[in-house]
Amino acid sequence: GGSAPAPAPAADLPPPLASQGSSSGGERFERLEDVERVAQEQVDAINALYHSDGVVFVDPTFPPIPRSLYSHPDGARSFKCSTCSKRSNLPPQPTREELFNLRFRGDVAARQRTLPCLHCGAPHLAIEFAVRPVGWERASATPPQGIVDDTTLQFSTVPWVVFRGEPRPEDIRQGSVGNCWFVCALSALAEKPELLRQILLTREFNRAGAYQVRLCLAGEWHTVLIDDVLPVDALQMVCYLKPARRQLWGPLIEKAAAKLYGSYEALSGGTFAEAFGLLTGCPSQRILMPAHPARKEPPPLPPGAGEADRAHHAKAMERWRASIVDSDELFAQLFSFRHSEYPVGASTFAAGNEALELEMKRLGLQCPHAYSVMALTAVGEDGTQLVKLRNPNGVALWKGDWSKASPLWTYELKQQLKLEHEDEGVFWMAWCDFYRLFAELCVCRLAPDMLEAREAGWLGSVFNAGQAVTLEAYARSEVEVVLHQEPHVSRGVEAVATLVDLGMAVLKRQFDGSYSTVAYAERCLQQNVHLTLTLEQDGHTASYLVVPLCFGQMRSTEPRKFRLAVHSTQPLAMETAPLDAALVATTLIQRAAEHGDRTPLLKSPALGEALVLHTIDDEAGRVIVAENASFHPLRVGWEADAEGFVSSRRLLMCQDVLPPRTRQVLVVLSRDLKGKAFRLSYGFDGGGHEGGGVPAAGLHIPDIDDLGQLKALHAPQPIAGGAAGGAA
Template structure:
């Protein structure tokens, strides 16, 4: 028996074919999908257990061997302070930091709790924070760790959702330790294995432990639950004032819905001073679990403090200012309120903080919309590097239903040497066309356009047929040899079906035009001409021209040459186009290139009405478009009838 079959992708509810095949799927309940995967996993586990017992062997995972290759991208270039793993030990040989635990037997889990989690030397608090949030509901931890009991053979299965697809990961119980026999990476108190086993499964999925360094809590929540996730920004742009009441309402609503939440401290584009953060008991560029949200009544009856309870996954180092343990603010509320809030958790890294202070020092709150009664399906597809071979999804709704749609791109975590950056993602949901010149109807929903690992949107849909279009542009290139893999996920409150189908290339133009009409900023350039811009918050720029003149063309020069850290679908930052009468055209799509850096957009339009035949005349002799609209970009930039 080949024991190196270490993880397997799980189909949703029909056999997952390669991306070029048309697929039809019905949504299934989340629990039904999980039960099917557990059944298949148990069959695999039983076969390997039987093999090991028959040969009197203990399982060693050859594809994620107990060696430096499983620890680092390159064992010759180890990160600072990480050269401490000297041996890989099975649980019975691992020592405990707490000597009082020496008499406790090892177990997979015993009523897992957030306070069990202890971070090791790996900078993966983003994941441990998500794991701590999950442990607030121990039954969810049980759904991740499929193997419930310790076994001598050392064979365990963990169910994780990577890049939108569920995978069952097989691992052994050989864990990285130092020369004293202590675990080097994450661990759980009370001699539990659930934390290091889940961490090892994640490291295996991404190639090595080093690949787990740095991330956001939202990625951890999506990986552990497979549920739709979204982010509430706590920091606006310099000129943008955020609505604290709206933020509070969203957080409170999420808490009331029992969603899982995590918070990012001093990250994103915030300018932080580590010394300042340390002085007040916070850790910059660190992830925290959100445990509770409360609005309390002060004794004065004039104040209603809005408080958030957080946990540092380190299990220590807590907030020291207003509403921290022992602060004077606790005397402003009644003894009954104090008792209900239990303001004494600093020794375990648990503390209360006001919303105002949170918005000063934290950059975002991540929300995981896990609901066990939801239906789901997951369909593999790809994001082409041009407007050819566009794939869309046709969704049939039979009863009014709430729908959450996600788009996941192929991850780059675990590939240090990749030359590829994440692409810009955007999901569009449109009504299907009904006997018109267009390939799609009006826009009914969309995600943000972001250079992120995944995006999503939610909406309430009436019965009917809808088109889902995943888009990405910053990887477009006429020389591209392959498309990027992606996965579209659908969660709904009622049953629906989804097909992935081929579509005419210009469905891309029609869809972006509908997006611009619905969400773009309008500018009336001249009589019979409207320009639509999508820029602020759109990871770049989209420009659409509408020519309502019945007889005359409009010549348009679009100059974006002073833009920075963006790439154009036209291959240049300056274009000239002749837009025919009664047509619309997507002139240019600019996309942010490097997600970690800033980008700037500068655009200037010059236009004229042209009544003497086709062509650009002196703006582009003998041409209608400069640069020419090639077959690779035709589906996006061809003029479309109004």
């Protein structure tokens, strides 16, 4: 399979917009439309022009000017404070001699000198500004133009190449932009040189200066055309990703990513999952460690808490204990991943835990930062577990047990693990310290022997429930399914604020035409969600349906796209199809009834639990389902005091009358990342219905008829069976 163009919207869906805004204000979503797709004929024409007229290629769409370096229009003259986010003027650029003394003469005082923010006074290291770009140089230029080697500090006579033999992880180091996430992932992939050669389509040094790089942005492959003009500092050394052995593969891939995202500065800050997806197109598996903020133990109950609060707290504690991954199990799992040559990244971040952050700094771990996991082993008679890491900036700062200066090393162990032969960025540490201090792991699930297919569609909006993707399996198949939401035109804080909730359910079509859920990915506030499952084949074929779960867009008149990537061991047939809101409701109802928190709202010795609420909590918000298990109409009311959430009912309240023996999605709440604060509290009430007869569709305030084609999302469904309809 290959990349498919986005399908035409349904008849009642407006055409795609070049830019999209939010009716609630805040950051504006802008569609990334004109990502170039370079034909080989264009590159051939560039090369022919060089051979005939000596014209060297300079990319007009990503020229060597400040806007290619910085996301902010004033980025060449000002810096953004990491504390207050306001901008201050930069100091004068250092001379060549001043920068040389600052970087290589060991002037500790000068290296520690700070510059205050003009607005809040927060200190910033002056050396961060001294190593910023002052110009651009081409790798093939003749001295005194060209690039100075940052090892010898001289112009080298060794010619530049794209690859010098087999690439190595130590061939690249992080430069003066905060893209450790990207450099670290790229370094990890260097352990499998064939992957790098798949990224770089131009694998030989090109005198014409034109190179093609293949990257996968938000699930869609792009071929990016770049030149080899690179940003340099006052010493004429490469400013950003630092190459070793006069190889261009690292800086070229970094430049292609910068072009794809709009600027080099846009590469600052990111995740391993994003980097692995960009570089390989393969899915990634996130593993949250005990130090991750999402694994924080729920706070204790206040004195005098009621029965409902105690029950809710007990369920929260149960979920928390179940979420903590066992240390030995995780060690064995990671060992298997590395044995299978899956690239693995590890991240540190403290997120307000000052004690943890101070301890990491004391032990020499940077925070927040990204490291690549290179190996795991057990040594000694007691089987002490160790993990081998690499810092992308090329310096191992770890000072704890099993650091290079640790007395725990014996001569035999040093020889066994080849400690003396590692580059300066590699170090070992005890697994127990790693397990305690690191927050997140990311495993790139490489699938070189799997088939790949991609399909695009539309997420739900005010017009309808959007689209799903049908999968037809002709044989039993192992699959990796990744659902991507459409990317913002650029990266960074602005892009994060435009993310919407995203989840996914995989349904199997039964012989009677109904669907059952076989896999479910909870909604999150990430660029994508991932599932691993097995598609079984019953009869001649088996039909499955991938249902995107996105509710934060339900009030938007400006639909968003999605792209589904499927890696499978057997051929599959894929196509988009309209999605019925009733099937989305059925999926949520089934999930809530089987896996949600259950709260009886109305019960009696005669009726039992007549009215029950089922609640699903996820990273993106909350789903609340009401169940009338009695043979009488029952009333249920809900009202919230909330900030930073979007309601699928359009209001933060509802009053519904459920017919006998029915379930209904009362409301779906989704976090809106454009909000500056998030709080949520609500209450329920329920009882018998004192009015007249109740229609099969129930009674609803606000009226669900106002939701148009989304009405079925909040319509009651009989307990004994699912709603009719689905994907056409």
